[in-house]
Amino acid sequence: MSVDLEIIEPGLATTLQDLGRSGFQRFGISASGVMDPIALATANALVGNKLETAALEITLAGPTLTCAGADIRFALAGADFAIAIDGRPVSSHETHDLKAGQRLSIGTARDGARAVLAVSGGFQVAPMLGSVSTHSRSQLGGLDGGPLRAGDRLPLAAPGLPARPHLMVPPVHRRRTQGPVRVLLGPQDDAFSAEGIATFFASDYTVTALSDRMGCRLEGPRVQHAGAVGIVSDGTVFGSIQIPGNGQPIILLADRQTTGGYPKIATVISADLPRLAQLRPGERVRFQAIEEDVAVQLARDMRERIRRIDASLIEIQRTAAPTSDHLLACNLIGGVISAFD
Amino acid sequence: MSKANDALYAVPRFRRSGDTALTVEVGDGIDADVNARVVDLDRALTERALPGIVEIVPTYRTLLVCFDPVMLSRRDIEAEIMALWPPVAPKGQVRRRWTVPVAYGGDNGMDLDWLAQRLDTTTDEIVARHSAAEYRVYMIGFMPGFAYLGGLDPALHVDRRPEPRLVTPPCSVSVGGQQAAVAPPLAAPSGWHMLGRTPVRSYDPRRTHEPFLFRAGDLLRFHPIAATEFAALERAAEAGAIVAEREELKV
Numbered sequence: 345m346s347v348d349l350e351i352i353e354p355g356l357a358t359t360l361q362d363l364g365r366s367g368f369q370r371f372g373i374s375a376s377g378v379m380d381p382i383a384l385a386t387a388n389a390l391v392g393n394k395l396e397t398a399a400l401e402i403t404l405a406g407p408t409l410t411c412a413g414a415d416i417r418f419a420l421a422g423a424d425f426a427i428a429i430d431g432r433p434v435s436s437h438e439t440h441d442l443k444a445g446q447r448l449s450i451g452t453a454r455d456g457a458r459a460v461l462a463v464s465g466g467f468q469v470a471p472m473l474g475s476v477s478t479h480s481r482s483q484l485g486g487l488d489g490g491p492l493r494a495g496d497r498l499p500l501a502a503p504g505l506p507a508r509p510h511l512m513v514p515p516v517h518r519r520r521t522q523g524p525v526r527v528l529l530g531p532q533d534d535a536f537s538a539e540g541i542a543t544f545f546a547s548d549y550t551v552t553a554l555s556d557r558m559g560c561r562l563e564g565p566r567v568q569h570a571g572a573v574g575i576v577s578d579g580t581v582f583g584s585i586q587i588p589g590n591g592q593p594i595i596l597l598a599d600r601q602t603t604g605g606y607p608k609i610a611t612v613i614s615a616d617l618p619r620l621a622q623l624r625p626g627e628r629v630r631f632q633a634i635e636e637d638v639a640v641q642l643a644r645d646m647r648e649r650i651r652r653i654d655a656s657l658i659e660i661q662r663t664a665a666p667t668s669d670h671l672l673a674c675n676l677i678g679g680v681i682s683a684f685d
Numbered sequence: 686m687s688k689a690n691d692a693l694y695a696v697p698r699f700r701r702s703g704d705t706a707l708t709v710e711v712g713d714g715i716d717a718d719v720n721a722r723v724v725d726l727d728r729a730l731t732e733r734a735l736p737g738i739v740e741i742v743p744t745y746r747t748l749l750v751c752f753d754p755v756m757l758s759r760r761d762i763e764a765e766i767m768a769l770w771p772p773v774a775p776k777g778q779v780r781r782r783w784t785v786p787v788a789y790g791g792d793n794g795m796d797l798d799w800l801a802q803r804l805d806t807t808t809d810e811i812v813a814r815h816s817a818a819e820y821r822v823y824m825i826g827f828m829p830g831f832a833y834l835g836g837l838d839p840a841l842h843v844d845r846r847p848e849p850r851l852v853t854p855p856c857s858v859s860v861g862g863q864q865a866a867v868a869p870p871l872a873a874p875s876g877w878h879m880l881g882r883t884p885v886r887s888y889d890p891r892r893t894h895e896p897f898l899f900r901a902g903d904l905l906r907f908h909p910i911a912a913t914e915f916a917a918l919e920r921a922a923e924a925g926a927i928v929a930e931r932e933e934l935k936v
Contacts, residue, residue: 369742369749371888371897372829372869472890482829483871484890531700531708576715577826577833579742579749581706603744603826611703614754639704640754647755 347413348497349463355407355450357556359478360469360486360498361460362398368473369579369602376479379458379557379598379621382650383422387462389653390419390439390511398469398476399462400492404624406450406459407492414503415443417464421513423456423622438512438660441505456520456622465502479599481558511657521619524632527585527610528639532575535607536587540568544609545631549593553625557599560623566591567609577605583612583620585631595620615642692716697726697770699763702749705739707759709748709766715835715863719746720823724902725772733765743901744824745833777935782904784930785867787816787858788915789881794858796878803843812909814838815880820865822903830869830888832899837865849876856882858907867899883907884918885929892925904934 351358361384364377378384378401385395393399400407406425420427420436427434428449434440436459442448450461469476469487476485483489487496533541549564573589580586584596586606595612596604597620610631612620623629693712700708711726712719727743730750737757742749750762789812790797801808820834827833837860845861853859855870861877868875869888887898899905908930910918918928 367740369740369751370825370900372825372827372831473896481871484829528701528703531702576745576747577824578708578710578744578747579702579706579826581702581749581751583703601827602742603824608702611701611706613703614705636701636704636759640758643704643754 346468346499347411347503348499349409349411349416349467351407351409351492351494351496351498352447353408354492354494354496355402356405357403358407358492359401359480359557360398360467360492361401361477362475363396364477364598365473365475365479365484372602373473373482373484374479374599374602375582376477376485376557377475377598378460378477380422380460380618382618382646383458383460383621384462385650385653386421386437386513386517387419387460389657390421390437390513391417391462391464392506392508393462393464393466395650395653397462397466399460399466402450402459402461404457405452406461408447408449410445410447411442411500411503412445414500415441415505416500416503417441417505418448418461419511420450420459420461422459423453424518425453425459426451435512437518439510453624457624458621463500464506465500465504468499468501481599509659510662512660514656514658517656520622521616524630525619526613526616526634526639526642527583527631528613528636529610529633530608531578531611532607533609535570535572535575536609537568537570540570540591541609543567544593545633548628548630551623551625551627551629555623555625557597559597559600560595560620562593562595562629564592567593569607573607574605575607577603580604580608581611583614583617584608585610585612613639613642615639615646690716690718692719693722697766699759700747701759704754705751707750707752707762709750710746711748712746715745715823717821717835720821720835720901721774722772723748725774726766726769727901728774729769729772730766733769735762735765738762744826774936780902780904780934780936782819782906782932782934783899784906784908784932785858785883785885786910786914786918786928787881787883787907788910788912789815791912793854793912793915794879794881796859797880800841800843800860800878800880804840811841811880814841815860815865816907816909818906820905822899822901822905824901825897825899828869828871828873830886830897830899831873832867832887832905834865834867834905835863837863839863843878845876846878847876849874853877853879854882856884856886858883867905882915883929884915884922885927886922889925892927895927898927898929
């Protein structure tokens with residue numbers, strides 16, 4: 345019998361994700377996959393998994409989970425969420441052990457929108473079309489093709505605590521990048537008037553509540569088309585910025601449709617895609633056009649950063665079996681923090 | 686050789702799609718020759734198997750070439766494509782032709798009666814015209830296994846619905862504007878007119894040896910069936926059978 349991670353409360357939109365499906369867009373299969381690949385790599389590195397191991401992507405409000413059958417080690421990376429083990433607050437961006445039967449509650453995002461919860465050893469879920477990534481509209485991936493629900497049980501591939509130290513992400517790597525979202529113009533910037541392009545780069549756009557894993561819908565000054573609003577449908581990428589007839593930009597994301605018929609004014613550079621995952625409804629974004637060679641260099645830098653994630657983590661000392669003194673100290677600290685909240 | 690088609694570009698037009706993709710536009714509009722060139726370029730570039738090309742997505746008139754910018758530059762890909770230009774279909778090529786059974790009208794095709802009224806004709810006439818044509822699969826997109834078809838009888842060209850439906854039945858066979866389509870076994874929003882349903886599952890991930898049936902460049906015809914036959918074929922398709930007929934034609 346398998347040892348499972350049980351979902352007590354599913355949270356707002358908790359899905360199993362890895363790096364997504366590659367090679368099937370020609371058959372209409374959305375790539376899907378984790379929205380913030382740096383968060384996936386970081387969470388996996390913390391618990392000692394391969395960086396691309398499937399994990400739970402958590403959005404704005406997280407799930408409550410337990411594992412009755414074994415102790416497990418976990419870590420959250422990406423957005424900063426309130427986390428508690430049996431009601432005791434613990435930090436994200438570091439490893440913790442969840443003892444058998446304890447309850448892990450992931451609250452709301454305090455900064456950013458999405459985090460990744462990795463469990464040591466990962467999950468035992470059969471891939472579909474080369475990936476376990478959940479794509480709800482295609483009913484693909486995850487346990488049954490959709491987000492996790494209360495009562496779902498995710499079988500663990502290697503339950504138990506790994507024999508390795510507890511680790512944390514250095515604070516410098518937890519900060520969200522500020523500044524404009526960088527793009528390359530095209531593929532259909534010629535479908536917009538000079539005024540439309542000027543508006544697009546000079547304006548602040550607000551992320552609307554209609555945003556999801558398919559698209560980040562923005563609201564702001566109308567981007568004017570040069571002529572017809574439609575194009576003959578063509579392929580889309582993660583980061584394509586399409587402008588429908590109402591002139592309001594939509595950034596296409598991991599779960600986007602494979603093809604689209606609205607002109608795409610610009611494309612977010614690959615190095616800035618993880619930032620899109622962290623945009624919260626109500627937040628404002630501005631776009632900046634950069635040169636292609638700069639974008640390629642930034643892509644290299646991001647790859648290098650992911651390659652060095654293991655080396656960047658810091659070992660933390662934590663007693664294996666908490667003493668009553670330790671528990672008392674935790675409670676005291678928790679009390680002090682809540683007094684200031 | 687047939688007369689030159691103005692829709693075909695003399696040289697491809699390259700459109701940058703970020704730092705990890707390139708859109709290669711080979712012609713103008715929705716046109717069989719343009720789409721054939723997309724299919725030929727897709728084949729030629731796929732055969733080159735350049736390290737760093739992640740995936741290629743053929744559509745009506747473009748190829749989306751997704752690549753790893755650390756391994757390969759956009760300029761490298763453009764040079765490769767120019768070296769292959771114009772792509773030529775290999776000799777002795779096999780073309781697939783599908784015959785897809787359709788149960789027209791009633792609950793299976795909720796817009797058939799409306800369309801007959803709109804066109805001032807009979808439902809039989811619409812079914813006859815729709816199932817007499819030979820279609821070309823232009824692309825698979827929008828959702829898994831959703832086939833966009835060209836070749837619809839001009840008498841059946843009707844504008845799309847002003848308000849799309851939020852949900853249409855799985856496996857719907859529909860028309861919209863000058864196009865026709867076959868939907869996969871998934872409910873989907875659509876502004877097209879639903880003529881019928883097919884028991885054929887154009888996409889089924891449980892059919893592991895062949896999860897997708899159609900691809901760009903295939904030919905396709907529809908064959909009317911009765912509701913009773915539909916039920917039997919649907920059961921067979923559920924069990925994994927491909928209930929469409931497939932011919933391989935030498936070109």
